[in-house]
Amino acid sequence: MKLGPFILRRIFLSLFVLFGLSILIFLLARVVPGDPARMALGPRAPQEVVDQYREEMHLNESIPVQYYYWIKGIIAGDFGKSLMSRRAVIDDIKEYFPATMELVIFAGVLMAVFAIALGSLAARYKDTLVDGLIRLGAYFGIAIPSFVLAVIFVLIFGYFWPVLPVFGRLSYNVVAPPTITGLLTLDSILTGNWAAFWDAIKHLILPVTALAIAGIAQEARITRASMVENLHKDFLAAERGYGIPERKVIFKYLLKPSLIPTVSVMGLDLAGMIGNAFLVELIFGWPGISRYGIMVMLRKDLNAISAVVILFGAVFVLMNILVDIIVAYLDPRIRMGNVRGT
Amino acid sequence: MKTSRFVSFLKNGISLVLVAGLLLGLSLISSCAAPSAPTTPASPTTTTPLTPSPTPTAKHPSIIRHTDTFPANIDPAIGTDGVAGRSQINMYDTLVFPTKTGDYQPWVATKWTVSDDGLVWTFDIRPGIKFHNGDELTAEDVVYSMNRLIAIGEGWGYIFRPLIKETKALEKYKVQFTLNHGFGPFLDSLVRLYIVNSKLVQANTKPDGKYGENGDYGVEWMQTHDAGSGPYMLKEIKREEHVLMVKFPDFWNGWDPNAPEACEEITIMDPSTLKAEMARRNLEISDYAQTWETYQALSKIQGIKVVSFLEGGMWMIMLNTKKPPTDDVHFRRALAYCIDYDTVINTIFPGSLLAEGPVASNTPGHSANLPKFNLDLEKAREELAQSPYADQLDKYPVELAWVSEVPDEEKVALLIQANAQKLGIKVEVKKIPWLTVVESAVSPETTPNATVVLASPAYGDAGVFLEMRYHSRATGVWSQLEWLQDSEIDSLIDDALITVDRDERYQKYAKIQEKLVDLCPSIWLCQQVMLNAYQAAYVDWYTANGQACPLMHYNHYYHDFKVYPDKVPAP
Secondary structure (H helix, E strand, O other): OOHHHHHHHHHHHHHHHHHHHHHHHHHHHHHOOOOHHHHHHOOOOOHHHHHHHHHHOOOOOOHHHHHHHHHHHHHOOOOOEOOOOOOEHHHHHHHHHHHHHHHHHHHHHHHHHHHHHHHHHHHHOOOOHHHHHHHHHHHHHHHOOHHHHHHHHHHHHHHHOOOOOOOOOOOOOOOOOOOOOOOHHHHHHHHOOHHHHHHHHHHHHHHHHHHHHHHHHHHHHHHHHHHHHHOOOHHHHHHHHOOOOHHHHHHHHHHHHHHHHHHHHHHHHHHHHHHHOHHHHHHOOOOOHHHHHHHHHHOOOHHHHHHHHHHHHHHHHHHHHHHHHHHHHHOHHHHOOOOOOO | OHHHHHHHHOOOHHHHHHHHHHHHHHHHHHHHHOOOOOOOOOOOOOOOOOOOOOOOOOOOOOEEEEEOOOOOOOOOOOOOOHHHHHHHHHHOEOOEEEOOOOOEEEOOEEEEEEOOOOOEEEEEEOOOOEOOOOOEOOHHHHHHHHHHHHHHOOOOHHHHOOOEEEEEEEEOOEEEEEEOOOOOOHHHHHHHOOEOOHHHHHHOOOOOOOOHHHOOOOHHHHOOOOOOOOOEEEEEEEOOOEEEEEEOOOOOOOOOOOOOOEEEEEOOOOHHHHHHHHHOOOOOEOOOOOOHHHHHHHHOOOOEEEEEEEEEEEEEEEEOOOOOOOOOHHHHHHHHOOOOHHHHHHHHOOOOEEOOOOOOOOOOOOOOOOOOOOOOHHHHHHHHHOOOOHHHHHHOOEEEEEEOOOOHHHHHHHHHHHHHHHOOOOEEEEEEOHHHHHHHOOOOOOOOOEEEEEEOOOOOOHHHHHHHHHOHHHOOOOOOOOOOOOHHHHHHHHHHHOOOOHHHHHHHHHHHHHHHHHHOOEEEEEEEEEEEEEEOOOEEOHHHHOOOOOOOOHHHOHHHOEEOHHHOOOO
C-alpha cells in the first residue's frame, strides 16, 4: 500500500543525484587537457575557424555560463551538438543506446536464469560434488574479466571452430529490419523478418555470454549463500512440518526471500554493464553506447561525454528503483509498510 | 542418499531450464555451422541486394571490406583522415587524378592551361559526367565545391584558403581559378578538391547556418549523404561503425566486369577479431596499424598475403630549435648520431625503410643522395664538443616526448636516451597524449626539446611537405615542433613553390633539403611502410602488384580492384 509514495520519494531524491552528477561531469569534462574545438576541427583548421566554432559552441564563456546553456538544453531535451559528429548528441544516443540495451537485456536474462538455477542447485546440494563444481566454476567466472572471455570466445568460435559470428550485429548478407525500437531482435519480430531475427540472435550469443558469465558466477554465489543461510530457519521447518513437498518448500518459501540480495546485486551489475561493456563491444565490433562513450572521451567531445555519463547515471537510478520494487515484491515486510526499515 | 535426491531434483523446473538452454545453445551452434541460406529481403522497397553474386551458387559477395579508423567524416569539406579520405576518393571525382608514379592525369578536367605568371589556371571539364542522382557535373559544381571548401575552412580547406583568390565558371564546361600568389604544385593540390553536386547540396542546405546566404552549406546533411560522381555511392553510414558504398553503374570511366560490386569501410579494433574475420573471409583488407606479430599470423592463413607500400609518411624526432640545448645545431647533430637506425627499421618499426632526408623517397621532389646520419658516437662527441652546452650538460637535460597512443615510440625514445647517456647528455623521456602534443605546439616555450612524431604530406609534392614542416608560417601546429623560423629556408621554400616548371621546382626543393640536413632541425628516422594483409586468393589489388600510389588513401581506390568470388578458398 505504501509502495507508491516510497517510489515517488526515491524518484524525487534521484533528481538531486542526477543534478549533482551533471555538475560533476560537466566540470570534469572541462578540466581534461585539450582544446575541444581544435580537436573537432583538426590541427590544420585556420584559427579564425576554430575561434568561430568556439563561439558557436559557447566554449569562450565562463564555466557557469556554459553550464547554464547546457543544463537549459537538457531540460528541454537537447543535449547539444556533438563536437565530432556535428549532429545532436541525442541522435547519437538513439543510434547506439539500443545496441547496448539489447546486450544488457539478454545478458540479464541469462544471468537471472543461470545464476538462480546454479545458486539454488548449489544450495540444495550443499557440500556435495555438485556444490563444489558450481562454486569452483563461480570462482573462475568471477576471476576472469569479460574482455578476456570475449577474446577467448573470438579465438575459439571465430577462428578455430568458426561456428558463431564474432563481429557486429548482423551478417553482411542479411537485410536489417527497419528501425522501430533499435533492438534488432525485437524489430525483426515486429516486422516478421525471421532471417534477421535468427541472425541477430546468433550475433548476440558470444558477447552476451562474455558479459553475463561474471554476473552469473557472482549472483549464483550470492543466491547459494542466501539460501543456505535461510535453509534452517524456523519458517521452513514449519512448512515442512505441514507436509508441504520439499520442492515447493525450496522454490516457494526458501528461494523467494533468498533472492533479495541477488536481485539487488544483479540490478547494479546490469546497470554497470551499460557503461562497462566497452571492451566487449570493442572486441565484437558492437556499435553500442559503451564503446561510443569511450570514443567521445578520447576525442574530448564535451557534450557527448556529459550526455553519456548522465545517461549512465539515469540508468543506475532507474535500475535502483526497479530493484526496490522487485525487492518490495519479494519481501512482504516492505509491502506491509516497513518501508524505512529497508 | 544424496545421489537419489539429486536425481529427483533433475526432474524439477530448474533442471529443465538448464537443459533447454543447453539444447537451444547447441541448436544455435549447429545452425550457425551450417551454410547460411540466402536471406529473403524484408520488403521490396528496402531490399535491393547489395552484392548480387555472379552465379546463383556463389556464396561470397563481390565486395571489398577494409578496416579503417573512425569516425567517418565523409563530407569532403570536413574529413581528411582514415575512413574519410578513403570514402571520399571512392564517392567523389577530382579534376585530376594521381598516377602510380606520382604524376597526374586528366580526370574530370580533360585539359588545362596556366597563365605565364602562374596565377590563372583554366580547366576544361569533361562533358557527360553524371552525379549519383543523375545530374550532370558542370563548371558550376567545381566553383561551388571550391567555395564551400574554403568557406567551411576545415578538412583540406587549409590548402586552398590562403591560395584561391577567385573561382569562376567561364562556360558550362570551363572553370578558372585565380590564385593569390604563384603556386607551382597547384595541379597536385587539386586531388584534394572533391567535386560535389551543387544542386543537391543546396537542396539539402539548412537556411539558418553560419555561412550567410549559404545557410549551413549542407554540412549536416553531408555527414550522412554523398553528393558525388565517383565510382561508388553511399548506401549506408554509421559514423562509428561502417561506411557501405555500392557500385555506381553510370560511372563515367566505365567498369571492369570483375570490379567489386560494393566496398565497405568498417572498424575492427581487436586483433583477434580481425584475425577471425579474415580467416572467415568476412574481411578483404586489414588496416595498417596492427602489430608485426599480427601480420605474421595473418600471412600464415591460406590465401592471405601481407603487402607493404609507402604513402609518404615519415617517423621523425622533431627538435625544438628555439629551446636550449636543442637550439644549437651541433647539439642536434650529436643527438642524430646517437641513434641506432638499424634497430629502428628492423626492430621497432619492422619493414620500414631508412629515411633519406626530410622527405620520403616516394614523394615527388624528394632529393636522393643527401648526407645521412648513422649511429656514430665518435662523430657525436665531435659535434658535442663544438656545442656551447658541452660543458654544462647537467644543466640542460633534453626533454624527449613520445605519444602515448603509439607505444613503439617509447622504444625510440629509450634508444636515444641510452646512447645519449654515453655522451653525458641527460635525456628525460616523457610520455604525453596526442592532445598534449597538439596543445604544446602553440609556442616554443611549451614545445618539448624533442618529440617523436609521424608526419605525412597532404598530397604528392615535396615542397608542400617542406612548407608544412619548416616554413615559419606553418609554426604553431603539431606538424612543426621544430620552430625553425629560418628566413633563408622560408624564402627558398617560397621561391620554389611559385615555380610552375616542375623540374626547376624540384631542383629548388633539392637545395632546401640539403640545407635542412645541414641544419638538422629534425632527426629523420624512417619512412613509414604501410602493411596491409589482404585476401590474395580472390582479390586482385593493384598496390600488391607493384602499382602502389604514393598518395595517401589512393591505394584504396576500389574501382581498380578486382574480386573473384569463385576463388574464395574453401573453409
